[in-house]
Amino acid sequence: MKEEKKLKIVLFTGYACNNNCAFCVDADKRAFPQKTTAGLLREVLRAKTKGAYILEIIGGEATIRPDFNRVVAAAKKLGIPQVTCATNGRVFADPAAARRIVRSGIDALIFSVHGPDARTHDALTRAPGSFSQLKKGLKNLRALGFERVSGNTTVVKQNMAALPALAEFYIRNRVRNVEYIFVDPTYGGAKNDFKALVPRISKAAPYMRRALALGRAAGLDQWKVRYVPLCYFKDCTGQISEINERGLFLTEHWAPDFVNKDAIGSRAAVSRKKTARCRGCRLYSACEGVWVEYLKNYGDAELKPVI
Numbered sequence: 001m002k003e004e005k006k007l008k009i010v011l012f013t014g015y016a017c018n019n020n021c022a023f024c025v026d027a028d029k030r031a032f033p034q035k036t037t038a039g040l041l042r043e044v045l046r047a048k049t050k051g052a053y054i055l056e057i058i059g060g061e062a063t064i065r066p067d068f069n070r071v072v073a074a075a076k077k078l079g080i081p082q083v084t085c086a087t088n089g090r091v092f093a094d095p096a097a098a099r100r101i102v103r104s105g106i107d108a109l110i111f112s113v114h115g116p117d118a119r120t121h122d123a124l125t126r127a128p129g130s131f132s133q134l135k136k137g138l139k140n141l142r143a144l145g146f147e148r149v150s151g152n153t154t155v156v157k158q159n160m161a162a163l164p165a166l167a168e169f170y171i172r173n174r175v176r177n178v179e180y181i182f183v184d185p186t187y188g189g190a191k192n193d194f195k196a197l198v199p200r201i202s203k204a205a206p207y208m209r210r211a212l213a214l215g216r217a218a219g220l221d222q223w224k225v226r227y228v229p230l231c232y233f234k235d236c237t238g239q240i241s242e243i244n245e246r247g248l249f250l251t252e253h254w255a256p257d258f259v260n261k262d263a264i265g266s267r268a269a270v271s272r273k274k275t276a277r278c279r280g281c282r283l284y285s286a287c288e289g290v291w292v293e294y295l296k297n298y299g300d301a302e303l304k305p306v307i
């Protein structure tokens with residue numbers, strides 16, 4: 001019997017952040033009011049009532065909120081099975097803060113790492129010291145016995161050649177789940193500064209593939225790539241996030257300025273596109289194509305139908 005999809009709710013706390021990533025999709029929303037504690041607690045209850053299996057708490061940067069642990073603890077007390085947070089990891093450099101967050105009952109953390117070294121990472125986060133804090137954070141979590149840390153990396157022109165070195169960083173830190181995410185230029189930093197940040201997929205894909213291969217060689221075959229046209233990854237379609245999540249989750253986004261009841265479906269329908277070149281491609285139905293914004297800037301000449 002086919003297993004039912006699980007409900008994943010991505011709860012945005014607001015867009016305030018202690019980093020200032022050049023490519024951030026929320027770059028133009030920083031001044032938008034943060035959600036209140038009472039509002040977040042109401043949403044946590046609503047998520048439980050709706051049957052959420054995963055509650056992913058994100059910002060901006062959710063961990064800088066004084067009420068972060070309270071929101072996590074409330075979700076766990078209500079019995080939401082998986083409460084996770086995507087974070088820039090800086091707060092965990094403080095051992096006491098790391099301990100408090102672990103004690104709140106958080107099930108897993110997703111660290112955003114955008115380079116294998118401070119030079120690459122900090123240039124993108126535009127927050128000096130952010131890489132060193134993230135590394136301390138990983139160490140502190142390990143000292144607390146908290147191992148459920150995964151990684152995500154936004155792939156842009158400035159870091160694509162460093163992806164193999166970053167893969168080695170993830171391997172050294174025993175990060176079992178990693179996503180290499182081709183930058184989203186639909187809104188924010190990468191839309192505003194497209195040519196400076198967004199690489200050609202034909203240039204980025206070899207580095208992304210190399211990172212996946214390094215992971216596989218180290219026994220880490222759960223690493224994935226996201227937001228890519230499948231023609232550049234046709235021999236590793238088992239490592240495409242969109243294909244994986246489509247089969248497993250119904251995803252809702254609850255943000256301060258919008259609610260999206262089908263984040264996966266609407267992204268495929270609105271923000272990404274296949275073109276006339278894709279006709280006859282045998283990966284057509286599995287593939288979401290490329291970002292609409294990408295096509296506006298670079299066209300579709302790189303797409304290579306798989307026959």
Ligand code: SF4
Pocket residue numbers: 229230231232274275277278281282283284287288289290303304305306
């Ligand atoms: S040719 Fe089009 S449908 Fe085929 S894999 Fe590439 S982007 Fe996807």
